[in-house]
Amino acid sequence: MEENMKGFATRAIHAGKTRSHEYQSLGMPIYQTSTFYFDGCEQGGKLFAGEEAGFIYTRLGNPTTNFLEEKIAALEGAEAAAAAASGMGAISACLWTIAAAGKHIVADKTLYGCTFALLNHGLTRYGVEVTFVDTSNLDEVKAALKENTCCVYLETPANPTLKIVDIEAIAKLVHGYNKEIKVVCDNTFATPYNQRPLELGADVVVHSATKYLNGHGDVIAGFVVGDADFIMNVKMFGIKDMTGSVLGPQESFLILRGLKTLQIRMERHCYNAAKLAEFLKSCDKVEAVYYPGLEEHPGHEIAKKQMKEFGGMISMIVKGGKAAGMKFCNSLQLATVAVSLGDAETLVEHPASMTHSTYTADELKVAGIDEGLVRISVGLEDIDDIIADFKYGFEQI
Template structure:
């Protein structure tokens, strides 16, 4: 592990293994290899037995991917991390490493659409019991804990309505009931720049690294962070045997490159988001602004405690309902209609018809996701230009 300074940006740049001792390359090379050779059969045997630390096969470990894992573990304050081929790969590998037939998971009912589908329609197919509840209601969490509960899963801020859940309170409740319960937090929206769930008592953090951690819209990847023994289980079972969702070295290299500007990017993202929120709060055609930094947010006080600032993601309800919201989105000129987030470009989407189409109308209402909700991932453009684009789109809303 390299020397670490006191600053978040310094640590992000310098954390991890030494990139290249042989040729002194400043950047970690792309180890584009499927397998690694041994000098002797005996060395190979010791490596397979875990008696000697060596790379064997890139499905089980690769130097370029390893550097990414060490960096993100340092950013989140975790002992170790596992990189995966997608955010859903990270979530699936983590949850299958925790749960199995006969086990019980408590999950928030407001989740990214594919995570909702995995928990409500996927894992239940194989004998895992799942209770979809409102984890921001602590009494509801207590009421749903059972002898076979192995995990509490949540997003905060939640996708797409920015609901906030008290990570510290949830962790205390779950661990008091059974210390073995894993509290798993999807930290994609906040990122470790804004929020560190492990420091608040959570056991596992998952990310879609496709988003802010990479930040350039050219990679699909995921990450799991936690204690070393759990991450070993995720790598040896959740990834190697269960899902096979291995991240390639090319993708790892691109994310490592993106992390060099992570702190600077997040500063600009958050500053822009605050300016956009200030505009939207005074826009006559906006019915409601969903953002943790707004004092009227139901859990604004919790956000103030557990978040460094209020992040980048904003959701709004446009007056006039679903059709008005879609008209607004369809008339944007600079911002792009896209389902991802965390890119340099401002991205806008309509969750009910796109990312959360796995929810039916009743499930959307139960999760607090209005059909007219519009989600905005504020980009790195000049804030005045983002706001001007939003303004002109609103002129087309009747």
């Protein structure tokens, strides 16, 4: 059947081989168990030795979660995927699998705040050297590469500035220097509906599935996606041993349900964001608008090349700086002040004091994160209602 699954929406609904045939359930059941029984000690021994396929203990594998992993791999065009209990669980497991004491990582200056903290303060405590660069500048990346570099880490579009990085160009440069270096791309903002980094030359994709992949604001989860050997290492070392960050079957079921509507949700998110960005661009109380779909956005031409649509995230700087931006957010009546993104509801937040508070004032400047920046996760509401709410917010400042 796999050869018939050419369309993205078809794969989101039908992909995955680990199905339950016992009772012919159409939906994947929730295997809510910590452990699985054996027919006897002999079978248990064979399972632990890898001589027989099957399930042992949910930290090592669970049918509901395995089915979800197969589906995510299919959507990203990958051999395999590993589910984790959060986006940071996935990123941590990925980086701990790649890095070791004495190794070197090149990472973008503009990242999600907790990812930046992990790289800037966490891994460095264990002898891993990290160099932060602007990965949209190939000369900076080239200059940072070393003999002991093991990973180049980036986000595109980046959180929260929506900076665009040319994945294909980065992969070509890095693998030309050393094909063993892993190019890791956080694809959370774009989703595989809009962008598939592995097809552009990246080695590994990470996701916070808390966001668009689940899409309903009721799950914390993450994924690492790549080739089968690497993902097995992530599962056995990064997740099983190093972090223990295992996704539960209940959460896996909820994401499976959310994926069935991923394409139609992303179509609406992208449509609404494009309309809202055009409105914000025309608003005299907005100093700057950051959205990859705007022709004047830095990297717009690259985004056109590597993305299907431009996503559902916007950032803007409100005239009047931090105080005006916060007053605007506090005045909204439809949109909600909250971190996270990719939910049905429109969410706004102030990165410098919230999601990116792990950055110092100087680090915020280097990353291009203005103190007055407001990040917008455009929801699924009627666009006229969203725009009316934003008009009201601007009237209050």
